[in-house]
Amino acid sequence: xxxxxxxxxxxxxxxxxxxxxxxxxxxxxxxxxxxxxxxxxxxxxxxxxxxxxxxxxxxxxxxxxxxxxxxxxxxxxxxxxxxxxxxxxxxxxxxxxxxxxxxxxxxxxxxxxxxxxxxxxxxxxxxxxxxxxxxxxxxxxxxxxxxxxxxxxxxxxxxxxxxxxxxxxxxxxxxxxxxxxxxxxxxxxxxxxxxxxxxxxxxxxxxxxxxxxxxxxxxxxxxxxxxxxxxxxxxxxxxxxxxxxxxxxxxxxxxxxxxxxxxxxxxxxxxxxxxxxxxxxxxxxxxxxxxxxxxxxxxxxxxxxxxxxxxxxxxxxxxxxxxxxxxxxxxxxxxxxxxxxxxxxxxxxxxxxxxxxxxxxxxxxxxxxxxxxxxxxxxxxxxxxxxxxxxxxxxxxxxxxxxxxxxxxxxxxxxxxxxxxxxxxxxxxxxxxxxxxxxxxxxxxxxxxxxxxxxxxxxxxxxxxxxxxxxxxxxxxxxxxxxxxxxxxxxxxxxxxxxxxxxxxxxxxxxxxxxxxxxxxxxxxxxxxxxxxxxxxxxxxxxxxxxxxxxxxxxxxxxxxxxxxxxxxxxxxxxxxxxxxxxxxxxxxxxxxxxxxxxxxxxxxxxxxxxxxxxxxxxxxxxxxxxxxx
Ligand code: GP9
Ligand code: MN
Numbered sequence: 001x002x003x004x005x006x007x008x009x010x011x012x013x014x015x016x017x018x019x020x021x022x023x024x025x026x027x028x029x030x031x032x033x034x035x036x037x038x039x040x041x042x043x044x045x046x047x048x049x050x051x052x053x054x055x056x057x058x059x060x061x062x063x064x065x066x067x068x069x070x071x072x073x074x075x076x077x078x079x080x081x082x083x084x085x086x087x088x089x090x091x092x093x094x095x096x097x098x099x100x101x102x103x104x105x106x107x108x109x110x111x112x113x114x115x116x117x118x119x120x121x122x123x124x125x126x127x128x129x130x131x132x133x134x135x136x137x138x139x140x141x142x143x144x145x146x147x148x149x150x151x152x153x154x155x156x157x158x159x160x161x162x163x164x165x166x167x168x169x170x171x172x173x174x175x176x177x178x179x180x181x182x183x184x185x186x187x188x189x190x191x192x193x194x195x196x197x198x199x200x201x202x203x204x205x206x207x208x209x210x211x212x213x214x215x216x217x218x219x220x221x222x223x224x225x226x227x228x229x230x231x232x233x234x235x236x237x238x239x240x241x242x243x244x245x246x247x248x249x250x251x252x253x254x255x256x257x258x259x260x261x262x263x264x265x266x267x268x269x270x271x272x273x274x275x276x277x278x279x280x281x282x283x284x285x286x287x288x289x290x291x292x293x294x295x296x297x298x299x300x301x302x303x304x305x306x307x308x309x310x311x312x313x314x315x316x317x318x319x320x321x322x323x324x325x326x327x328x329x330x331x332x333x334x335x336x337x338x339x340x341x342x343x344x345x346x347x348x349x350x351x352x353x354x355x356x357x358x359x360x361x362x363x364x365x366x367x368x369x370x371x372x373x374x375x376x377x378x379x380x381x382x383x384x385x386x387x388x389x390x391x392x393x394x395x396x397x398x399x400x401x402x403x404x405x406x407x408x409x410x411x412x413x414x415x416x417x418x419x420x421x422x423x424x425x426x427x428x429x430x431x432x433x434x435x436x437x438x439x440x441x442x443x444x445x446x447x448x449x450x451x452x453x454x455x456x457x458x459x460x461x462x463x464x465x466x467x468x469x470x471x472x473x474x475x476x477x478x479x480x481x482x483x484x485x486x487x488x489x490x491x492x493x494x495x496x497x498x499x500x501x502x503x504x505x506x507x508x509x510x511x512x513x514x515x516x517x518x519x520x521x522x523x524x525x526x527x528x529x530x531x532x533x534x535x536x537x538x539x540x541x542x543x544x545x546x547x548x549x550x551x552x553x554x555x556x557x558x559x560x561x562x563x564x565x566x567x568x569x570x571x572x573x574x575x576x577x578x579x580x581x582x583x584x585x586x587x588x589x590x591x592x593x594x595x596x597x598x599x600x601x602x603x604x605x606x607x608x609x610x611x612x613x614x615x616x617x618x619x620x621x622x623x624x625x626x627x628x629x630x
Contacts (some may be wrong), residue, residue, distance in 0.1 A: 010139060011059065014071050015052030017128040018078060022047035022192070025082055025125070030089055032189050038173050039189060042166070046192040049166050051078070053159040054194070059147040068136045075132045078194070083125055085193060090117045094348040095184045095196065098204045167191065176294065184348055207319060207618075214619025219543075222612045222621075226543055229555060229605065232529075236550035240536030242509060246464040247337075247403040247531060248395070248455070250448060251300065253411045254474025255441055257286065257502035258487065264427050264438045272449035273468070273504060281508055282515040285549065288505035289523040292472040293561035297407065298350035300471040300524055305329065305359050307528035307544030309613040312561055316617060321354040324622040326542060328528050330360040332403055335537055338362055340398065342391045343407035344370040344382035361405075365394050379416040384408045384447035392454050400463070408444055413474060415440040431482035434475055441474075462510050465534065469524070470503025494574035495583045498564060507534070521566050522549050523558035541627065543616070545609055559606045572599045572606075 026032055026043055034040050054074060058067040088096050147155075170177055170190035177190055178199065187196045259269040260277065268274055277284045292299035295315030302310050302317060305327040310316050329339030340363045347353040347366040356364050367381065369390075376386040387408065395404055410417070415436035424442045426435040448468065455461040475483060480492040489496065505522065507530075509515065525546035529539050533548045547554040557567035564573045570586070571578040577587040577599035587597035615621065 009059075010068070010071060010135065011055035012052060013135060014075060014132045015055040016048065017131060018051040018055070018075055019048035021079075021125065021128045022051060022082065025086065026188070026193075029086060030188075031093070032185060034189075038169065042169050042173060042190055045169075046166055046190070049162045050192045050194055053163060054078075056155050056159055059152055059155055064140070068140055072133050072136050075129045079126055079129050081197070082193060083122070086122075086125075087114065087117045092348075092353070093346060094353065095188055095193065097184070097200050097354075184351070185346070203319065210618040211620045214615070214621060216621065216624035218615050218619060219621050219624060222615065223543065225608065225612060226545070230545060230547065230609075231540075232547055232551040232553045234553075235538070236533060236548045238550040239533050241512070242465045242534040243536040244401055244463075245509075245535070246401050246460065247467065247535075248460070248464050249304075249403065249405040249467040249469070250451075251297065251304075251405060251407045251469055251471050252444055252448070252504070253297070253408045253471055254413065254437075255411060255444065255470035255504055256473050256475065256500060257288070257470070257504050258500060259438070259441050260286075260504055264486075265425055267424050269424065269438050269441055270445040272445045272452075273506075276468075276506055276508060277517065279508065280515050281510055281512045283507040283509075283518055283549075284515075285505040285507075285518045285522045286502075287519055287521045287566075288469075288503060289501050289521070289558045289560070289566060290470065290472045290503045291524050291558065291560055295350070297471045298352070298355070299561075300469070301405070301407075302355075303524040304469070304527045307525050307546045308616060309525070309545065309559070309610055310561060311614065311617060312610075315350060317355045318351045320617050320620070321351050321358055323358060323617065323620045325358055325360075326622055326625075326627050327359040327361075328532065329362070329403060331532060331537060331539075331542070332535070333360060333362075335535065337401050337403050337535075338399055339403040339405075340365065340394075341405045341407065342369075342387075342394060343405075344372060344387050344390075344409065345380070345407075365391070369394065378410060378418060378421070379414070380409045380412045382409070383421065384410040384444050385450055388447055388451040388454060392458050395455075395460055396458050407471075408447065410447070411437075411440040411444045411474065415474075417443055427482075427486060429482035429485050431479040434479045434482040434486065437474055464510070465531075466506075466508040466510075467527075467531070468504060468506040468508070469527070470505070472503065473501055475500075493583070494576055495571050495578045498560075498566060498571050498573040501560065518549065520549075520554070521556075521558050521568060525558070543622075543625075545613060555605075557602050557606065559609060561610070563603075563606060563610065565602060565606050567599075567602050570599050570602065572603060 023044060026047065032043065034043065055071055058070040061067045061070055085096050088094065174186055174190060177186065184196065187199065191199070261274050262269055276282050290300060291303055291309065293310045293312060295302065295310050295317055298315050298317035299310035302308065306325055311319065329337075332339060339361045341352070341356060341361055342365040344367050347364055347368075352364060370382050370387065371390060372382045376383055388406070391406060398404065414433065417436070417440050421443055422439045423446065424439055427438050429435055452461070452466070455464070455466070477492070477497060480497070483500070484490060484492050492500070523546070526549050527546070528544055529546055530549045532539050533550070557565050559565045566580065569580055571580045572592075575589040575592050576585055577592055577597045578584065579586055587595070587599065591597055592599060
């Protein structure tokens with residue numbers, strides 16, 4: 001490979017040095033959570049693979065001089081990139097993104113504090129660069145490198161193999177890592193900081209192109225459609241009954257409706273939520289569907305706050321956090337409501353820190369605000385009971401009226417719970433996921449019950465409306481067999497599966513007294529108009545795809561992101577059209593694709609609605625509207 005002496009190729013030396021440095025930075029300087037051995041392995045191999053591949057590119061350059069220049073400057077620039085991320089991380093516990101670079105507020109924050117972020121030992125970060133420069137200099141004088149075609153092809157094949165190996169492991173560790181893009185820390189942990197930046201650049205350019213091509217003409221059609229097909233013509237009878245009350249919105253992780261008024265080993269799964277169903281101060285919606293896609297909790301938040309659909313691949317919280325929105329918090333703000341979120345997870349998860357700014361959520365009480373210890377956390381973090389307890393002081397300090405969203409976490413896959421926190425025994429089936437689901441659901445049920453008591457003690461109960469919503473399903477189709485056993489069915493058909501997408505939704509209005517069970521179909525898309533109307537805020541010029549749930553004049557169907565839907569009369573799932581009442585198949589898959597079936601008219605509307613919502617998001621169309629003057 002080299003003409004004079006048999007040195008280890010320089011790109012390999014540089015790659016090993018730079019890789020080692022990067023690993024040390026990932027492992028010991030960024031506080032990246034490592035949950036298992038696989039993550040540890042990926043975190044270790046990725047820096048070496050990345051830097052050897054990158055420095056290896058030098059062999060394609062013709063002269064030794066150019067090769068050495070490439071290696072030197074790559075080491076320097078690579079280190080600067082890591083260092084900028086490190087400074088940013090010290091300030092925000094997050095990694096840089098392209099939009100952030102252009103977000104002046106972030107950078108002003110950073111530049112004012114930059115000196116406090118620089119630490120003396122940071123110079124150590126450049127040690128490998130100095131060594132690499134030194135070796136390059138020394139070698140330049142004595143060695144000539146020449147790489148033949150065979151070497152180049154060999155290097156290319158090895159690089160591609162290593163790269164695929166890394167991505168394969170990452171995909172095994174976190175399925176759909178790239179398409180779901182749920183957290184920058186996960187991306188960096190699995191594919192490394194450099195590929196993360198490349199990925200970010202690619203994503204951002206794709207978004208930008210779609211945005212550039214959009215114009216406000218698209219909006220006319222959309223507005224017309226909403227006025228004709230969706231918006232209820234007059235206010236509901238309950239308009240304004242909650243005027244001035246605080247809204248305390250509990251987003252209950254992974255709770256599905258099938259647990260409500262159901263049992264395991266003869267014991268009620270959710271005694272408290274069951275009691276609320278019959279409570280005279282509560283409206284309980286028994287046919288309420290989640291409408292989330294890959295963005296899971298973040299999608300449920302997106303739909304709730306905007307009454308728009310999430311996107312079909314990836315998380316809109318991640319991909320379109322810089323858009324203009326006309327969110328519920330923004331609208332409430334004009335009526336002097338302060339909007340906050342409480343959730344004991346890192347603020348970058350689901351890109352909440354950025355998206356919340358666009359949604360005009362004024363404060364995010366994230367993990368930093370909670371005292372999380374080894375004893376009080378399980379699974380994904382702070383236990384729900386602790387979370388609610390520690391939230392009360394923050395709620396008390398808020399200026400009223402407020403809208404506070406509380407996001408629980410204990411009932412998250414894989415549904416772990418300590419013995420001591422377990423009030424009911426797991427179910428008994430071939431699915432541990434389903435088995436363990438019941439005790440954690442019960443735990444959250446108890447946490448909510450306790451929270452109601454705490455709210456009363458804090459004097460926050462009487463003047464609030466308390467909303468409880470399951471964010472999305474917790475038991476996926478992988479557990480259909482066990483689920484069929486639990487529900488005493490032979491199998492879970494697409495019809496049953498659709499019905500399993502129901503999540504509980506409660507509107508609890510202390511002192512109201514005329515609550516009842518609501519049976520008409522409803523979904524997360526309806527929350528924004530419903531809550532705003534309860535507060536007495538009209539939405540005549542807003543753009544949204546849901547209806548006030550206290551209105552009879554509604555569009556009459558609930559759409560899922562994949563095009564499935566439930567209407568008053570039909571269920572459309574896996575391209576089969578079912579009778580909603582009986583579950584009978586009205587048109588099989590082969591018929592629904594090319595024939596007119598009872599589901600066709602709604603299917604057409606569903607497709608239109610999803611397209612319009614996508615157009616709004618991809619084209620960032622709300623930037624063309626001044627909702628104030630509409
Ligand atoms: C994480 C929480 C759970 O902060 O919202 O996320 P999920 O996996 O349910 O989307
Ligand atoms: Mn969730």
